[in-house]
Amino acid sequence: MDVTNYVILSSILFSIGAVGVLVRRNAIVMFMSIELMLNAANLAFVAFARANGNFDGQVVAFFVMVVAAAEVVIGLAIIMAIFRTRKTASIDEASLLRA
Amino acid sequence: MSFAFAVCATLSVAGALGMLLSKRAVHSALFIALTMINLAVLYLQLSAPFLGMVQIIVYTGAVMMLFLFVLMIVGVDSSDSLTETLKGQRIASIVVAVGLGFLLTSSIGSAVISTENSLDATFAGGNVQAIANLMFGKYVLALEVTAALLVTAAVGAMVLAHRERINPKLSQREQQQARFVDYALTGKHPGPLPPSGVYARHNAVDTPALLPDGSIAANSVPAPLQARGSIRDITESDNQRVIDLSEGNVVIERGEDGRN
Numbered sequence: 368m369d370v371t372n373y374v375i376l377s378s379i380l381f382s383i384g385a386v387g388v389l390v391r392r393n394a395i396v397m398f399m400s401i402e403l404m405l406n407a408a409n410l411a412f413v414a415f416a417r418a419n420g421n422f423d424g425q426v427v428a429f430f431v432m433v434v435a436a437a438e439v440v441i442g443l444a445i446i447m448a449i450f451r452t453r454k455t456a457s458i459d460e461a462s463l464l465r466a
Numbered sequence: 467m468s469f470a471f472a473v474c475a476t477l478s479v480a481g482a483l484g485m486l487l488s489k490r491a492v493h494s495a496l497f498i499a500l501t502m503i504n505l506a507v508l509y510l511q512l513s514a515p516f517l518g519m520v521q522i523i524v525y526t527g528a529v530m531m532l533f534l535f536v537l538m539i540v541g542v543d544s545s546d547s548l549t550e551t552l553k554g555q556r557i558a559s560i561v562v563a564v565g566l567g568f569l570l571t572s573s574i575g576s577a578v579i580s581t582e583n584s585l586d587a588t589f590a591g592g593n594v595q596a597i598a599n600l601m602f603g604k605y606v607l608a609l610e611v612t613a614a615l616l617v618t619a620a621v622g623a624m625v626l627a628h629r630e631r632i633n634p635k636l637s638q639r640e641q642q643q644a645r646f647v648d649y650a651l652t653g654k655h656p657g658p659l660p661p662s663g664v665y666a667r668h669n670a671v672d673t674p675a676l677l678p679d680g681s682i683a684a685n686s687v688p689a690p691l692q693a694r695g696s697i698r699d700i701t702e703s704d705n706q707r708v709i710d711l712s713e714g715n716v717v718i719e720r721g722e723d724g725r726n
Contacts, residue, residue, distance in 0.1 A: 373471075393491055422596045
């Protein structure tokens, strides 16, 4: 059981998520990319928990999941609120405060 | 590297790339669900069965379905605009992310991670019991804070999603009065719209109803279908065939498969 492979996979997934946040313009897809990054971090936590032989990493991953669920709820509610007023989910349109 | 890891890692990276590259948001959501399921299998391999199950239930079950609900409300075919707001931002961000990935993988790949400790030795009481001992012991304060966070998130979502009604709800009486005012002013018919046509051949909603003179009744086909231009044509031969059938002038010839 080589833990290094898991951590490398997690960093690859994290990088893909980072590209998604930077490149995509649809707010919902950006949100999915953030979820992917959180999941990649979770995978690293679980892999290191395995390597160290204790369960602290798994508990932290569980808390990350709970926080991610709460974040998704609030974020999607905000996207809905913006969509109601602007009829679009593109982040380029929400530039009312631009000077 | 086990076979299961190879399969799950390939599929999860493929799902992540599909999420990144697919133009439609719905496809992105389905691809990311694939990634989540594969990550759950990886958790199971890493002797974290509880987290694997939570991953499937919470992420693929709840979070992705929430995403799909919001996508259905926002509009399924809301595809991404491909115009760059900031010049050169896409290239720059891809370069930065590839660099980040290279940095992470190279530094972690060169690190020595001792895997002498086995989780199985501390597994005696079971995975769930071990996590529960930590969660309600060492991390009990974090658990309490998480509970407060969840309550706050639920209230916040309700506040954000709530919409105040600006106009009072119209009663049936007021709707009728408005309809007849409209009729008096513009001559718009106050009754229901004509239903779609029913013939021997079709009774689908894209079949227009015919007026007594044989012309097509406007409004008998729903507006979205009219906008798409997918109204079924009624030709003269169709009309004649309906008349013949109703008067019993023809015998329905049946093909070999029993259909005419």
